[in-house]
Each structure stands twice: as C-alpha cells, then as structure tokens.
Amino acid sequence: MCYHLVTFSEYTCGHQYPLHRQLMDCHRRICVFSSNHITDKHDCTNECILE
Ligand SMILES: [Zn+2]
Numbered sequence: 001m002c003y004h005l006v007t008f009s010e011y012t013c014g015h016q017y018p019l020h021r022q023l024m025d026c027h028r029r030i031c032v033f034s035s036n037h038i039t040d041k042h043d044c045t046n047e048c049i050l051e
Pocket residue numbers: 001002025026027028031032033034051
C-alpha cells in the first residue's frame with residue numbers, strides 16, 4: 001500500500017517538526033494512488049483498492 005514517508009527535523013529546544021513528506025508508491029496496478037494504476041478503461045470502483 002502507498003504511504004507517506006515523513007522526515008523530521010529538530011529545533012534547538014528539542015521539539016521535532018515534519019521537514020519533508022514523500023509519497024512511497026506501492027506500484028500496484030489496482031491501487032488508485034499508485035503511478036502504475038491501470039490507465040485502460042476498467043471498473044475502478046469494483047476492481048481497485050484505495051491503498
Ligand atoms: Zn498503493
């Protein structure tokens with residue numbers, strides 16, 4: 001499944017803040033968030049997953 005990889009950086013006081021957010025692609029054809037998601041006409045609601 002796709003997920004966001006968040007890199008944290010730290011203030012001098014010790015608190016952390018999100019520095020960088022990167023989408024990790026699962027590369028599955030049936031995943032609607034994936035860059036490999038089927039581009040051909042298909043039944044997306046029934047065949048694909050939201051992951
Ligand atoms: Zn995915």
